Amino acid sequence: MATVIDSSDNKSFMPDEAAFKRGLAGRQTRGRVWQIFFVASIVIALLALLALFFNVVNSSFGLVASTFQVDPDSIVEGGDFAAASTEELAAAIVRLRENPAKVLVRDISAVPTNEFTTRPLNDVLAGRTVPEGLGELTINELTPEQLTSVVAANVSRDVLLTYIADDLVGEDVLETFPLIDSLFNRGTIEAFVLEEFGGEEENIEVYFRSWLRPSFIVTKQSSDPIATGVSTALLGTVWIVGITVLVAFPIGVGAAIYLEEYSTPNNKWANRFARLVETNIRNLAGVPSIIYGLLGLAIFVRALVDITSGSFLGFEGNGRTILSASLTMALLVLPVIIINAQEAIRAVPPSIREASYGLGATKWQTIWRQVLPAGMPGILTGTILGMSRAIGETAPLVVIGASTAIFVDPNGPFSSFTALPIQIYQWTARPQPEFRAVAAAAIIVLLVLLLLLNATAIFLRQYFRRKLQG
Amino acid sequence: MTQNGAYAFELKDVNIYYGTKLAVKDVNITIPNQKITAFIGPSGCGKSTVLRALNRMNDLIIGARLDGDVRFGGQNLYEPTVDPVEVRRRIGMVFQKPNPFPKSIYDNIAYGPRLLGVRAKSMLDDIVESCLKGSYLWDEVKGDLKKSGLALSGGQQQRLCIARTIAVEPEVILMDEPCSALDPIATQAIEELMRDLVKQYTIVIVTHNMQQAQRVSDFTAFYSIRKEAESGGKENRWGILAEYAPTERLFSNPASEETERYIRGEFG
Numbered sequence: 001m002a003t004v005i006d007s008s009d010n011k012s013f014m015p016d017e018a019a020f021k022r023g024l025a026g027r028q029t030r031g032r033v034w035q036i037f038f039v040a041s042i043v044i045a046l047l048a049l050l051a052l053f054f055n056v057v058n059s060s061f062g063l064v065a066s067t068f069q070v071d072p073d074s075i076v077e078g079g080d081f082a083a084a085s086t087e088e089l090a091a092a093i094v095r096l097r098e099n100p101a102k103v104l105v106r107d108i109s110a111v112p113t114n115e116f117t118t119r120p121l122n123d124v125l126a127g128r129t130v131p132e133g134l135g136e137l138t139i140n141e142l143t144p145e146q147l148t149s150v151v152a153a154n155v156s157r158d159v160l161l162t163y164i165a166d167d168l169v170g171e172d173v174l175e176t177f178p179l180i181d182s183l184f185n186r187g188t189i190e191a192f193v194l195e196e197f198g199g200e201e202e203n204i205e206v207y208f209r210s211w212l213r214p215s216f217i218v219t220k221q222s223s224d225p226i227a228t229g230v231s232t233a234l235l236g237t238v239w240i241v242g243i244t245v246l247v248a249f250p251i252g253v254g255a256a257i258y259l260e261e262y263s264t265p266n267n268k269w270a271n272r273f274a275r276l277v278e279t280n281i282r283n284l285a286g287v288p289s290i291i292y293g294l295l296g297l298a299i300f301v302r303a304l305v306d307i308t309s310g311s312f313l314g315f316e317g318n319g320r321t322i323l324s325a326s327l328t329m330a331l332l333v334l335p336v337i338i339i340n341a342q343e344a345i346r347a348v349p350p351s352i353r354e355a356s357y358g359l360g361a362t363k364w365q366t367i368w369r370q371v372l373p374a375g376m377p378g379i380l381t382g383t384i385l386g387m388s389r390a391i392g393e394t395a396p397l398v399v400i401g402a403s404t405a406i407f408v409d410p411n412g413p414f415s416s417f418t419a420l421p422i423q424i425y426q427w428t429a430r431p432q433p434e435f436r437a438v439a440a441a442a443i444i445v446l447l448v449l450l451l452l453l454n455a456t457a458i459f460l461r462q463y464f465r466r467k468l469q470g
Numbered sequence: 471m472t473q474n475g476a477y478a479f480e481l482k483d484v485n486i487y488y489g490t491k492l493a494v495k496d497v498n499i500t501i502p503n504q505k506i507t508a509f510i511g512p513s514g515c516g517k518s519t520v521l522r523a524l525n526r527m528n529d530l531i532i533g534a535r536l537d538g539d540v541r542f543g544g545q546n547l548y549e550p551t552v553d554p555v556e557v558r559r560r561i562g563m564v565f566q567k568p569n570p571f572p573k574s575i576y577d578n579i580a581y582g583p584r585l586l587g588v589r590a591k592s593m594l595d596d597i598v599e600s601c602l603k604g605s606y607l608w609d610e611v612k613g614d615l616k617k618s619g620l621a622l623s624g625g626q627q628q629r630l631c632i633a634r635t636i637a638v639e640p641e642v643i644l645m646d647e648p649c650s651a652l653d654p655i656a657t658q659a660i661e662e663l664m665r666d667l668v669k670q671y672t673i674v675i676v677t678h679n680m681q682q683a684q685r686v687s688d689f690t691a692f693y694s695i696r697k698e699a700e701s702g703g704k705e706n707r708w709g710i711l712a713e714y715a716p717t718e719r720l721f722s723n724p725a726s727e728e729t730e731r732y733i734r735g736e737f738g
Contacts (some may be wrong), residue, residue: 003725349569351532351569352572354527354530355570355631359558359581359582360555360585360586361585365585372573
């Protein structure tokens, strides 16, 4: 390159051309080193994420070795009992377990239990369907075919299926295997299972099991790893996050509007007060969540028990409810929402406000019609962050008193509850290895829920952004 | 607040402060009705400050303060009983950088009337059409009123801002260097529009462009800077109204030497 400026002047700081070239090469090299560092950072982050996914997926799918009291493939002809008709299911139960089949009838009978076997079917099934010609017989006088027809006519298909899956099959998991081994070392696993359990157990089967299955999501919690589900914890989390957002969003945005728009900067003391509040909010964002849990325990669970237990509306119970958990979570995520909403409101161009005021808008009209719509994408970003935090938090819920053994789905703000992270922790802490596979499946459910909620919020954010850009 | 007499604004002994700093001192000026009055002067002379004092836009700036009299149609705008919201509805403003709302063209113009509670679609439609026609924008955008105001060119955006301003039927339009961000062709369109608008409105325009002041304005006010050494080597500067006359006279026969030097382009 030709020298444009004459550097022969001794006062010039410019190096001569050779020195300049050397220096330039050095400067470029430094840039490239930094670039490598940045790429490496991303690669490390991605690897960590991949490791997490791998670990979870590896545990939630794979071979299991189970013993069965009855081989599930032998229950009905064709093997798949889940697809069989009511009559086939009833016949199978009667064939394999005659007395439990009678118990199924007893569960719906109209007479006292001790008279069940001595009274005629017309009395036992009063108001229900009695197959023709059997009305005068007692249940013990029926032939298996006749019993089958009684069961098929009176017991619902769902009850029969549940009975077969939970009791008749009697699956007991001996060992679970991770996905990678299951895919590539099936032979070794089968040999291992035969050697290990072949002598002492009967009806051993090694089969591929996806612990994450539709029934896992809609089934309540159970102490049997085969039959347990995540619906209790899933609904608990959805309720908590829903109420948290409903409470924290308006309060957080309201506080941000006050701090940014109304905290009267012309008044020295009001101004100092606002700055003090702001500083404290920023500090609150860093307070450990367990402390919020203790706060929630003192305020919502104890002091406000009449409200959080719902007793003022006639509900019964203590303050360890979804409402208490949601209010505590709302406190926890408020600083995040406030700080982000403040940034979003501050970032609205002053020219838009001026234009609005210039047309004779009042302060509130300007805030409502210009500032909030323009700031909404940023406000929603903060809400997404807060929501993600609320989904994942465990410590405050433990302090508030989430029940770990709860077998009823929550049905409102005054229910006792458990939540996904707590359920996952509880499952991983169990001694049976099957529960670790169950926990892995629950982790996938949690991640998918997180993704779905975030996707909704991101969709909303993009919607507002598009609306602004026209 | 009704307009009467030949003057829209009468300013008497107006001082404007930002915090403790004096920005403009002793402004006395009368601005006539249905004329274009231009404010010219070097950067920092306070011409925009005075302009923004005319519709209490300075109220939005933290620490801004005014003493003296700013009368609009005889009414002092800075009396405690006067609501700045009403002042700004009657005295509209067009800003230096075109600043349409991030909304459709239609909603930009309907914004002002909606603030006042106009809801009827047919009435809003009429307002939008007449304002767009009034700002020479109708033929360019009539096919697509749903388009975002931000999708227009700079000159179109500024005309949209003017249309938006006249939609609330102000009596005065203040323009703060409305053409400084525009190319010459767009500037020409705005200037033509101003000559047309002045048949109905009083216009006050701040401009850096002396040719523009000469072309469009009826009266010109020249603002200048006064300074005073302060202790500690600092300097105090404030703006004053240096000369005010009909445009033709001010440019052909300025009373002071300072004005003459400024309009010849020797400083500023």
